[in-house]
Amino acid sequence: MALAVAIFALVVVGALVAGAFFAGTQEQRVGENQRRVQQSFGVAEAGAQERVMSWQPEQMNKRLPYPQDSVVIGPNQPAPSGTGSYGGYSYKLGSNIFLIDVTGRDRASAGGAIAGGGGARQRIGLITRIAPIDFGIHASLTTQGGVSLSGNADVNGADQVPTGWASCDPPGATQPGIRDNGSNVSTSGNGSVQGNPPVVNDPTINNNSFTTFGGATYAQLAARATITLGSGTYKTNPALNGAGQCNQANLLNWGDGMNPAAPCGNYFPIIHIAGSATLNGDQGQGILLVDGDLNVQGSYQFFGIVIIQGDLKTSGGGSTDAHFWGGVMAQNADLSVQNLSGKATLNYSSCSILSALQATSPISMMRQRGWVQLY
Structure with a gap:
């Protein structure tokens, strides 16, 4: 009887240890995935802002509107500080309106270092407009x-x-x-x-x-x-x-x-x-x-x-x-x-x-x- 109780106790303790180990592993994986998602999100935001700051009006502003034309971003443009890479497209939606569509991936995901070939990515869009200078011209x-x-x-x-x-x-x-x-x-x-x-x-x-x-x-x-x-x-x-x-x-x-x-x-x-x-x-x-x-x-x-x-x-x-x-x-x-x-x-x-x-x-x-x- 004592042996049976001891074996049962060992099984219960083993199950508890295995459950705790599994829960800890899953929590670590969830945390790691969340970190990669947030890092990918930051890469996408940085890529979109970098696109705005490096905008070349003489090449972009007079392009044809979507779907007649679009401009490729990247596709594997390095993010600042080497935190990942981004790519996407910019679309002209009207005479003064542009959509910048950027997908960012963290460094490990972009490099294919994630087991199983997966990884995190985040996709964001910025709706922008031409910001003309006001010269105050009110006469010929x-x-x-x-x-x-x-x-x-x-x-x-x-x-x-x-x-x-x-x-x-x-x-x-x-x-x-x-x-x-x-x-x-x-x-x-x-x-x-x-x-x-x-x-x-x-x-x-x-x-x-x-x-x-x-x-x-x-x-x-x-x-x-x-x-x-x-x-x-x-x-x-x-x-x-x-x-x-x-x-x-x-x-x-x-x-x-x-x-x-x-x-x-x-x-x-x-x-x-x-x-x-x-x-x-x-x-x-x-x-x-x-x-x-x-x-x-x-x-x-x-x-x-x-x-x-x-x-x-x-x-x-x-x-x-x-x-x-x-x-x-x-x-x-x-x-x-x-x-x-x-x-x-x-x-x-x-x-x-x-x-x-x-x-x-x-x-x-x-x-x-x-x-x-x-x-």
């Missing part, structure tokens, strides 16, 4: 110096759509032709200023109006420039490579605003002139930053935003007017006079401004419901 020409118009020069605040731009929204409200801080605006010959009103005096305009904007500074924009050139005289035209694609490596290729359906029609670079420049043909588009003075000759056409730290001088001529489509900001650091002459025309165009901003602006996560866990 913004300046803090005087403006002199002669010949057939014209500054027009009516919202206009450039010739051949079929994807623009209907024109908006007419803006002032010239916005300044109270300096003198004079016309001679057939020079004219049109807008609502033609000239508006804004005493808040100062040097900071041309160097500090909503979301970025002039220096930050210059640091992001796609094209950087020194002082000189330039003739810019769209250029194609051997495959018939837009050659963005050509520093004198500033896009093709005159032919928006052409290969360079969607190329809107940020151009930084580290000094003064003369433009003597033919065209460009995007955001033009000039550290010094800008002299425009002949029938030059530019579509987008122009920010000049010095003076603007034009002498349009030839069979075509020298046109600016968009918005021009000329600081007049020495408060001298902007001289617009010949057949120069400055047209306010919200479509040109918006197109330049959409093509050159970074992205940011939506403020509300911009994050979602995917499965």
Whole structure:
């Protein structure tokens, strides 16, 4: 009898020990799995944020919307500090909206070190939008110096759509032709200023109006420039490579605003002139930053935003007017006079401004419901 009781006790104790060992092993496995899941989640979040920070607007913003186009992320992009790897896709959901879909795996799972070939992974999505810079452009020409118009020069605040731009929204409200801080605006010959009103005096305009904007500074924009050139005289035209694609490596290729359906029609670079420049043909588009003075000759056409730290001088001529489509900001650091002459025309165009901003602006996560866990 005593032997039977002893054997039974040993069986019970053995079962308890085995149960405790099994429970401990399972708890360890659950904890390890949970750790890998959390680490994979962190890798996915880091990958999504890294994608936002390394966003290349000139390559991404003008892509076709899903399902016509998507961009592969990774697929085995190392995470910061070597904690794992991530991959996924980015999709354009609308003109300004993008979905970044990232799947992260911890280091052991990504390396195949988990028994049975399993492992942890986490998939998240970030809904982002283009975050355009607010330049405060509320007129065809913004300046803090005087403006002199002669010949057939014209500054027009009516919202206009450039010739051949079929994807623009209907024109908006007419803006002032010239916005300044109270300096003198004079016309001679057939020079004219049109807008609502033609000239508006804004005493808040100062040097900071041309160097500090909503979301970025002039220096930050210059640091992001796609094209950087020194002082000189330039003739810019769209250029194609051997495959018939837009050659963005050509520093004198500033896009093709005159032919928006052409290969360079969607190329809107940020151009930084580290000094003064003369433009003597033919065209460009995007955001033009000039550290010094800008002299425009002949029938030059530019579509987008122009920010000049010095003076603007034009002498349009030839069979075509020298046109600016968009918005021009000329600081007049020495408060001298902007001289617009010949057949120069400055047209306010919200479509040109918006197109330049959409093509050159970074992205940011939506403020509300911009994050979602995917499965």
